[in-house]
Amino acid sequence: MEIDGMLLTILGISAGILILTGWIEQIYKGYKTKSLKDISKFLMIFISAGAILWLIYGVIVSDVFIIGTNITAIVLMMIVLAMKRNYDRLSKTNQI
Amino acid sequence: MEIDGMLLTILGISAGILILTGWIEQIYKGYKTKSLKDISKFLMIFISAGAILWLIYGVIVSDVFIIGTNITAIVLMMIVLAMKRNYDRLSKTNQI
Numbered sequence: 702m703e704i705d706g707m708l709l710t711i712l713g714i715s716a717g718i719l720i721l722t723g724w725i726e727q728i729y730k731g732y733k734t735k736s737l738k739d740i741s742k743f744l745m746i747f748i749s750a751g752a753i754l755w756l757i758y759g760v761i762v763s764d765v766f767i768i769g770t771n772i773t774a775i776v777l778m779m780i781v782l783a784m785k786r787n788y789d790r791l792s793k794t795n796q797i
Numbered sequence: 798m799e800i801d802g803m804l805l806t807i808l809g810i811s812a813g814i815l816i817l818t819g820w821i822e823q824i825y826k827g828y829k830t831k832s833l834k835d836i837s838k839f840l841m842i843f844i845s846a847g848a849i850l851w852l853i854y855g856v857i858v859s860d861v862f863i864i865g866t867n868i869t870a871i872v873l874m875m876i877v878l879a880m881k882r883n884y885d886r887l888s889k890t891n892q893i
Contacts (some may be wrong), residue, residue: 709857716850723843730837739835741826747819754812758862761805766854 713766720770724777728784737785738792745778745785752778809862816866820873824880833881834888841874841881848874 731737752771759767827833848867855863 705857709854712850712854712857716847716854719843719847719850723837723840723847726839726843727837730839731835734835737835739827739830739833741819741823743822743826744819747815747822751812751815751819754808754815758805758808758812761801761808 710766713764713770717766717770717773721773721777724774724781728777728780731781731784731788735788736792737781737788740781740785742782742785745782749775749778749782806862809860809866813862813866813869817869817873820870820877824873824876827877827880827884831884832888833877833884836877836881838878838881841878845871845874845878 727740731740752775755767756771756775759765759771823836827836848871851863852867852871855861855867
């Protein structure tokens with residue numbers, strides 16, 4: 702049981718770190734290219750809504766990894782969404 | 798306890814559906830515009846790796862929603878990644 706607990710901890714932390722690394726890489730790529738037009742804003746809206754539900758789920762089952770990963774993911778996705786809005790607007794202004 | 802179980806079921810299914818709808822929308826958008834160059838391939842690689850760990854986590858804690866959501870998410874992300882490779886290659890060919 703002790704090993705299972707440790708394994709779950711390692712799995713939960715690693716999974717969280719990997720998912721967050723992915724979003725940070727996306728933020729970095731978007732920042733570098735100043736373009737996020739190929740990313741669907743609905744991708745981020747739907748995933749964020751899903752993450753909010755996962756967050757509630759995590760609170761009910763008292764799972765700290767589900768809670769932590771989802772809070773951080775929501776924040777990072779909001780950043781990507783805000784960047785996308787900015788870059789999309791800039792790109793439209795430049796085309797006029 | 799019964800209500801909690803039902804609430805968890807509804808939360809788990811809804812969260813899963815939202816996340817999957819987000820990726821399907823992304824696939825649709827990519828298919829329409831034939832361009833996914835703004836999406837970081839590392840986003841999908843890292844999130845898929847994270848989802849594989851979540852999957853193992855879900856198997857250990859016997860959580861059918863974690864398992865289902867992550868399997869489907871991995872499949873959808875692999876589709877986006879394959880489409881991105883294709884479109885990126887096409888776009889390079891066109892530029893030459």
